[in-house]
Amino acid sequence: xxxxxxxxxxxxxxxxxxxxxxxxxxxxxxxxxxxxxxxxxxxxxxxxxxxxxxxxxxxxxxxxxxxxxxxxxxxxxxxxxxxxxxxxxxxxxxxxxxxxxxxxxxxxxxxxxxxxxxxxxxxxxxxxxxxxxxxxxxxxxxxxxxxxxxxxxxxxxxxxxxxxxxxxxxxxxxxxxxxxxxxxxxxxxxxxxxxxxxxxxxxxxxxxxxxxxxxxxxxxxxxxxxxxxxxxxxxxxxxxxxxxxxxxxxxxxxxxxxxxxxxxxxxxxxxxxxxxxxxxxxxxxxxxxxxxxxxxxxxxxxxxxxxxxxxxxxxxxxxxxxxxxxxxxxxxxxxxxxxxxxxxxxxxxxxxxxxxxxxxxxxxxxxxxxxxxxxxxxxxxxxxxxxxxxxxxxxxxxxxxxxxxxxxxxxxxxxxxxxxxxxxxxxxxxxxxxxxxxxxxxx
Amino acid sequence: xxxxxxxxxxxxxxxxxxxxxxxxxxxxxxxxxxxxxxxxxxxxxxxxxxxxxxxxxxxxxxxxxxxxxxxxxxxxxxxxxxxxxxxxxxxxxxxxxxxxxxxxxxxxxxxxxxxxxxxxxxxxxxxxxxxxxxxxxxxxxxxxxxxxxxxxxxxxxxxxxxxxxxxxxxxxxxxxxxxxxxxxxxxxxxxxxxxxxxxxxxxxxxxxxxxxxxxxxxxxxxxxxxxxxxxxxxxxxxxxxxxxxxxxxxxxxxxxxxxxxxxxxxxxxxxxxxxxxxxxxxxxxxxxxxxxxxxxxxxxxxxxxxxxxxxxxxxxx
Numbered sequence: 182x183x184x185x186x187x188x189x190x191x192x193x194x195x196x197x198x199x200x201x202x203x204x205x206x207x208x209x210x211x212x213x214x215x216x217x218x219x220x221x222x223x224x225x226x227x228x229x230x231x232x233x234x235x236x237x238x239x240x241x242x243x244x245x246x247x248x249x250x251x252x253x254x255x256x257x258x259x260x261x262x263x264x265x266x267x268x269x270x271x272x273x274x275x276x277x278x279x280x281x282x283x284x285x286x287x288x289x290x291x292x293x294x295x296x297x298x299x300x301x302x303x304x305x306x307x308x309x310x311x312x313x314x315x316x317x318x319x320x321x322x323x324x325x326x327x328x329x330x331x332x333x334x335x336x337x338x339x340x341x342x343x344x345x346x347x348x349x350x351x352x353x354x355x356x357x358x359x360x361x362x363x364x365x366x367x368x369x370x371x372x373x374x375x376x377x378x379x380x381x382x383x384x385x386x387x388x389x390x391x392x393x394x395x396x397x398x399x400x401x402x403x404x405x406x407x408x409x410x411x412x413x414x415x416x417x418x419x420x421x422x423x424x425x426x427x428x429x430x431x432x433x434x435x436x437x438x439x440x441x442x443x444x445x446x447x448x449x450x451x452x453x454x455x456x457x458x459x460x461x462x463x464x465x466x467x468x469x470x471x472x473x474x475x476x477x478x479x480x481x482x483x484x485x486x487x488x489x490x491x492x493x494x495x496x497x498x499x500x501x502x503x504x505x506x507x508x509x510x511x512x513x514x515x516x517x518x519x520x521x522x523x524x525x526x527x528x529x530x531x532x533x534x535x536x537x538x539x540x541x542x543x544x545x546x547x548x549x550x551x552x553x554x555x556x557x558x559x560x561x562x563x564x565x566x567x568x569x570x571x572x573x574x575x576x577x578x579x580x581x582x583x584x585x586x587x588x589x590x591x592x593x594x595x596x597x598x599x600x601x602x603x604x605x606x607x608x609x610x611x612x613x614x615x616x617x618x619x620x621x622x623x624x
Numbered sequence: 625x626x627x628x629x630x631x632x633x634x635x636x637x638x639x640x641x642x643x644x645x646x647x648x649x650x651x652x653x654x655x656x657x658x659x660x661x662x663x664x665x666x667x668x669x670x671x672x673x674x675x676x677x678x679x680x681x682x683x684x685x686x687x688x689x690x691x692x693x694x695x696x697x698x699x700x701x702x703x704x705x706x707x708x709x710x711x712x713x714x715x716x717x718x719x720x721x722x723x724x725x726x727x728x729x730x731x732x733x734x735x736x737x738x739x740x741x742x743x744x745x746x747x748x749x750x751x752x753x754x755x756x757x758x759x760x761x762x763x764x765x766x767x768x769x770x771x772x773x774x775x776x777x778x779x780x781x782x783x784x785x786x787x788x789x790x791x792x793x794x795x796x797x798x799x800x801x802x803x804x805x806x807x808x809x810x811x812x813x814x815x816x817x818x819x820x821x822x823x824x825x826x827x828x829x830x831x832x833x834x835x836x837x838x839x840x841x842x843x844x845x846x847x848x849x850x851x852x853x854x855x856x857x858x859x860x861x862x863x864x865x866x867x868x869x870x871x872x873x874x875x876x877x878x879x880x881x882x883x884x885x886x887x888x889x890x891x892x893x894x895x896x897x898x899x900x901x902x903x904x905x906x907x908x909x910x911x912x913x914x915x916x917x918x919x920x921x922x923x924x925x926x927x928x929x930x931x932x933x934x935x936x937x938x939x940x941x
Contacts, residue, residue, distance in 0.1 A: 264908050267911050444781055
């Protein structure tokens with residue numbers, strides 16, 4: 182006998198099935214929402230010790246805010262990262278984030294993911310135009326998320342200046358050379374014991390060329406490579422280029438305010454055996470740790486005959502296409518450059534963030550020398566220029582470094598304009614050959 | 625049946641072939657051969673994979689424009705080899721490597737032999753000396769090279785110049801003077817490797833039966849005559865081994881040169897490049913693997929030539 186159907190349980194079989202499905206679907210949704218989010222490990226390849234430290238120090242905080250995301254950051258020496266990237270990306274391997282110079286990304290542009298709209302908007306809203314220009318393609322796609330900028334400034338030892346009766350840092354290169362002559366010291370045998378202006382005359386890699394370019398080429402209106410349409414050619418095989426080399430040779434062998442065979446660079450400045458030298462903001466952190474009693478000031482780069490300017494080489498983050506966690510990677514990158522983290526980065530790690538709309542007063546209070554670097558990004562008439570945006574740029578600078586290092590050792594180039602012209606001409610031939618090998622040589 | 629018969633015929637053929645190569649099944653000769661093959665085949669296979677095949681691949685790559693950054697590789701014939709002649713860095717690197725071999729090898733062999741001959745006589749504190757000369761060899765190369773870079777530091781910041789200063793002598797640009805820099809690195813290399821050759825020669829000298837020296841002493845030979853006419857001829861195979869080893873080390877020197885030319889005080893420049901640092905620069909800095917392979921092949925050929933010459937000179941009695 183069939184049971185009578187009451188209005189309350191008067192449900193057809195179809196209705197019953199539909200309701201059951203709805204209940205099951207709802208339960209599944211609730212269960213999915215309650216289930217912990219997918220665990221993601223973001224792999225980061227860092228290239229600079231400071232960046233590695235920065236990410237490792239901040240990672241626990243990020244994981245605390247985003248419990249499903251773990252950060253795994255590995256530090257590679259500069260050349261080692263170049264090798265790793267060159268082998269990994271074309272083979273379809275790679276991390277989620279690479280700490281890279283924007284120029285380093287260029288040979289691998291087909292393997293990196295362009296930034297999503299929110300990241301692009303963040304850069305446009307919070308950083309100077311120069312940052313976006315240097316990190317984007319001709320079509321305006323952002324290939325590297327700009328983080329910090331490598332600009333150069335003149336460090337000068339205030340005690341040495343007082344001793345030599347100098348009150349202000351030099352305003353131009355001629356003045357810098359005059360000051361250097363007064364500041365240099367020699368022992369009774371004629372060995373230079375203190376360089377008036379430390380010239381970067383040695384060192385492997387492209388850094389040597391970079392320092393030469395920044396100090397004496399660009400300010401005198403000379404480019405390493407000139408852009409002609411979408412191609413390039415050597416820009417220094419000319420009188421201005423020869424004068425740039427002349428400046429170094431005179432400093433080493435004529436005015437003798439610097440020498441090959443002595444300590445150089447930040448170490449020399451920290452030891453008090455160099456009165457002036459040009460370097461980036463990281464030296465402030467280095468000096469605080471290694472020469473805490475040193476009294477020094479920092480000024481914008483000296484003017485040249487044609488320009489007042491500094492290199493603004495951007496370092497940032499690239500996300501390879503092979504990353505399976507691109508969304509998480511871009512979010513993490515934007516978090517790394519928020520107001521609080523940028524202020525911490527500048528104060529504690531020494532490199533200069535591209536963001537100019539952040540309150541860095543805490544950093545300036547502790548390390549006043551840092552202010553000059555941020556001022557440089559905003560000073561009227563002080564031009565910021567990037568590395569040439571062409572894939573063989575680093576190779577060109579590196580090979581030039583070899584030739585420049587050899588030229589700096591040649592005392593016979595003093596008062597020898599023909600010899601200097603020959604050096605520049607030979608070097609330019611090689612530069613053009615590299616451009617030709619990469620199919621970007623302008624006719 | 626025919627099919628089965630066919631298979632049987634094939635199996636018989638294998639069995640016959642195996643028997644002709646290895647000997648009869650169950651025989652002692654076959655067991656010995658199987659044992660030898662089982663020992664040698666894996667080793668030879670590995671040797672083929674990690675030595676012979678890479679050499680062949682490098683030779684093949686040297687005829688291409690292979691670059692790690694370029695997805696397409698094309699055949700360029702002898703272009704990479706012809707380019708070597710116009711490359712001043714290759715030329716200077718080659719001559720620097722050549723100089724390295726010419727200076728380092730005799731210093732290591734003659735120095736190692738002299739010390740070994742002295743220590744082979746009864747010497748007090750022999751254990752102490754053994755530790756002393758072998759210590760540099762067992763130290764890792766990178767930290768050792770860094771320490772030597774400090775010793776050679778410019779100005780009076782390095783020990784070497786500090787000592788010169790203290791003695792009232794002029795300072796030397798150990799790693800900055802083009803005439804000195806390579807020799808300074810050779811000195812470090814010889815200091816590091818010498819202990820190895822002392823041990824090799826000492827083992828060789830101790831293997832010479834004492835009767836030979838005693839007989840020469842009875843015949844009235846002086847110590848030098850005993851060395852000249854007894855020790856050296858009997859040590860010839862060991863000297864050949866040392867020469868070959870030292871030559872290969874010297875042609876392929878990399879770590880010392882690379883580490884000692886890093887930093888802002890010293891520049892690798894063309895003064896200090898050797899062939900192996902040029903290979904590294906081309907293949908791993910600029911990723912021109914094709915051109916880097918051509919340099920590698922030249923290095924291989926010259927190392928081989930030197931070794932063959934040494935075998936020719938010392939290899940047969």
